[in-house]
Amino acid sequence: MALLSLRNVSVSYDKVEAVRDVSLDVEAGQIVSVIGPNGAGKTTMMLATMGLLPLAGEVIFEGSRLNGLEVEERVERGICLVPERRELFADMSVADNLILGSYSLKDRSGVDAALQQVYQRFPRLLERRRQKAGTLSGGERQMLALGRALMAKPKLLILDEPSLGLAPLIVREIFRTIASLRELGVSVLLVEQNARAALETADYGYVLETGEVIQEGSASSLIHDPKLIAAYLGGH
Amino acid sequence: MTSDIAAILAIDGIATGAIYVLVAVGTVLIFTVTRVMFIPFGDIAAFTALTLAALETGHLPGTVGLVLVLAVLASLAECWSLGRSGRGRHIPKALAFYLLLPVLVALFVRLALPLAPSMPVRIVLALLLVMPISPLLDRIVFRPIADASVLLLLIVSMALHFALVGLGLLFFGPEGVRTQPLTDSAFEVLGVHVNGQTLLIVIASIVFSGLLYLFFGFTLTGKALRATAVNRTGARLMGIRPARSGTIAYLVGSLMAGVSGILVAPVNTIFYDSGFLLGLKAFVGAIIGGLASYPGTAIGAVFVGVLESFASFESSALKEVIVFSLLIPILIWRSIVSPHIEEEVEE
Numbered sequence: 008m009a010l011l012s013l014r015n016v017s018v019s020y021d022k023v024e025a026v027r028d029v030s031l032d033v034e035a036g037q038i039v040s041v042i043g044p045n046g047a048g049k050t051t052m053m054l055a056t057m058g059l060l061p062l063a064g065e066v067i068f069e070g071s072r073l074n075g076l077e078v079e080e081r082v083e084r085g086i087c088l089v090p091e092r093r094e095l096f097a098d099m100s101v102a103d104n105l106i107l108g109s110y111s112l113k114d115r116s117g118v119d120a121a122l123q124q125v126y127q128r129f130p131r132l133l134e135r136r137r138q139k140a141g142t143l144s145g146g147e148r149q150m151l152a153l154g155r156a157l158m159a160k161p162k163l164l165i166l167d168e169p170s171l172g173l174a175p176l177i178v179r180e181i182f183r184t185i186a187s188l189r190e191l192g193v194s195v196l197l198v199e200q201n202a203r204a205a206l207e208t209a210d211y212g213y214v215l216e217t218g219e220v221i222q223e224g225s226a227s228s229l230i231h232d233p234k235l236i237a238a239y240l241g242g243h
Numbered sequence: 244m245t246s247d248i249a250a251i252l253a254i255d256g257i258a259t260g261a262i263y264v265l266v267a268v269g270t271v272l273i274f275t276v277t278r279v280m281f282i283p284f285g286d287i288a289a290f291t292a293l294t295l296a297a298l299e300t301g302h303l304p305g306t307v308g309l310v311l312v313l314a315v316l317a318s319l320a321e322c323w324s325l326g327r328s329g330r331g332r333h334i335p336k337a338l339a340f341y342l343l344l345p346v347l348v349a350l351f352v353r354l355a356l357p358l359a360p361s362m363p364v365r366i367v368l369a370l371l372l373v374m375p376i377s378p379l380l381d382r383i384v385f386r387p388i389a390d391a392s393v394l395l396l397l398i399v400s401m402a403l404h405f406a407l408v409g410l411g412l413l414f415f416g417p418e419g420v421r422t423q424p425l426t427d428s429a430f431e432v433l434g435v436h437v438n439g440q441t442l443l444i445v446i447a448s449i450v451f452s453g454l455l456y457l458f459f460g461f462t463l464t465g466k467a468l469r470a471t472a473v474n475r476t477g478a479r480l481m482g483i484r485p486a487r488s489g490t491i492a493y494l495v496g497s498l499m500a501g502v503s504g505i506l507v508a509p510v511n512t513i514f515y516d517s518g519f520l521l522g523l524k525a526f527v528g529a530i531i532g533g534l535a536s537y538p539g540t541a542i543g544a545v546f547v548g549v550l551e552s553f554a555s556f557e558s559s560a561l562k563e564v565i566v567f568s569l570l571i572p573i574l575i576w577r578s579i580v581s582p583h584i585e586e587e588v589e590e
């Protein structure tokens with residue numbers, strides 16, 4: 008049984024249908040990537056999965072329906088979204104942002120250890136821990152958003168364009184971090200426009216266009232698909 | 244005006260300002276967390292004074308009836324909205340919080356009353372009794388329109404203030420009260436005579452501001468409140484419920500307003516409608532602080548208090564006129580310096 012399943016999910020803004028009849032699975036321990044052009048409906052789909060937008064269809068997590076649950080209840084069940092807009096607490100220190108990441112954990116005993124792990128993973132955040140999140144650079148913000156999400160010890164991490172607007176060197180670091188989440192047992196649903204890097208990191212992929220899944224398959228098969236290479240993966 | 248008189252007026256003004264600080268800080272707290280300009284905080288302060296006065300004379304305070312009525316209304320509102328959104332399983336918990344808890348507080352006060360409790364106990368009882376009022380009002384009035392604009396919330400808040408004044412008359416009656424002095428000691432500070440009550444007001448205001456600072460800086464709940472104020476969506480994504488943050492903010496704010504009511508009650512006669520000017524001056528203090536900064540708010544509130552003290556020396560009949568006329572240019576200046584409060588908060 009899949010960890011997360013979307014069944015025939017559609018999402019509309021007023022009358023405009025941005026996501027149409029999408030079904031998707033994330034198996035436990037997998038990294039699943041959703042790629043697609045601007046406006047394909049990727050962000051919309053993730054927000055609806057999290058409960059921030061109403062949807063038609065079913066969202067099933069660990070065998071039970073999430074429909075009707077509030078965002079906060081989904082977080083408590085172990086789903087964490089790093090949204091496209093990051094939504095950091097700009098006026099608060101890096102350390103406070105990270106601590107708040109653990110807010111949903113009932114058992115507070117592991118929080119300090121988790122904080123040390125995040126600092127180990129991103130030493131830059133340790134240096135900046137007293138600085139306000141709003142004063143961080145783009146790359147540091149992304150690290151903070153990832154670190155804050157990891158503090159929640161999620162079972163499923165949903166990442167919306169983690170490489171958006173970052174320099175190539177940092178992009179590589181972020182993808183290395185994502186790949187290393189497998190060892191922590193965290194499953195990942197990864198939304199990316201950087202299709203090559205996403206598919207190189209993922210086990211399985213979906214291609215979304217104008218709100219519909221037009222192709223899916225193992226990441227290694229997608230990455231060699233001539234049609235996709237022409238459309239999304241560029242030359243090389 | 245001699246320097247002696249100036250010193251006395253200044254000390255008086257600081258004490259008055261310290262009262263405004265408590266209410267103003269509560270106002271800012273509620274505004275940043277919920278975007279509601281909670282005008283009725285002054286009324287909460289006045290109701291606390293009236294409650295304490297009733298407890299002193301051994302009468303059951305009108306607050307008991309008020310809290311029970313609000314608890315029933317809030318429970319109905321919560322159960323109805325839970326039932327309608329298919330989350331009926333939360334109803335027992337909601338009833339425990341919105342009905343059982345206020346009823347227990349009221350019952351506790353009712354049972355403690357015949358024992359003729361001592362002054363500190365009476366103060367605690369008065370605060371306990373007043374604290375549920377704003378969270379219950381929040382549930383009844385503001386929760387259903389939580390996504391409305393700041394302006395609409397302000398208008399509703401204004402209307403709520405008038406409704407509360409009416410309820411105050413109904414539950415407390417038209418008589419003014421003055422409670423027993425908290426202390427009758429007096430001191431000399433730098434050659435100026437300061438009575439203990441004044442000192443107590445200033446100390447209480449500093450202590451409660453300090454406690455609030457510690458709460459925000461060092462507790463997870465306090466940080467979650469700040470997070471809700473800074474970024475609602477971000478907070479929700481961490482599992483922080485904005486509605487719950489709002490309730491906590493209302494409770495903390497009510498405590499501050501209640502303390503201010505207890506501090507003014509021995510020095511001013513308080514009526515059911517005395518809260519308005521207190522709330523309005525605190526509101527002005529909060530505006531001077533830009534509705535965001537706590538130290539700025541404290542400075543603004545003390546400034547209003549000092550201004551009022553000097554104005555009442557010049558002409559006690561015209562003191563409010565002088566205070567509010569002098570404040571107009573300051574408020575205009577504020578609105579020029581920070582013209583985008585609303586947009587910033589909604590971001």
Ligand SMILES: Nc1ncnc2c1ncn2[C@@H]1O[C@H](COP(=O)(O)OP(=O)(O)OP(=O)(O)O)[C@@H](O)[C@H]1O
Nearest residue numbers: 020023025043044045046047048049050051052200
């Ligand atoms: N709040 C909104 N109101 C109305 N339409 C919206 C809203 N947000 C997004 N849309 C529309 O929904 C469609 C999907 O948008 P979405 O942001 O999900 O795309 P995306 O795949 O995440 O794109 P990108 O790669 O640029 O982030 C777009 O056509 C967009 O214009």
Ligand SMILES: [Mg+2]
Nearest residue numbers: 049050051091
């Ligand atoms: Mg997007």
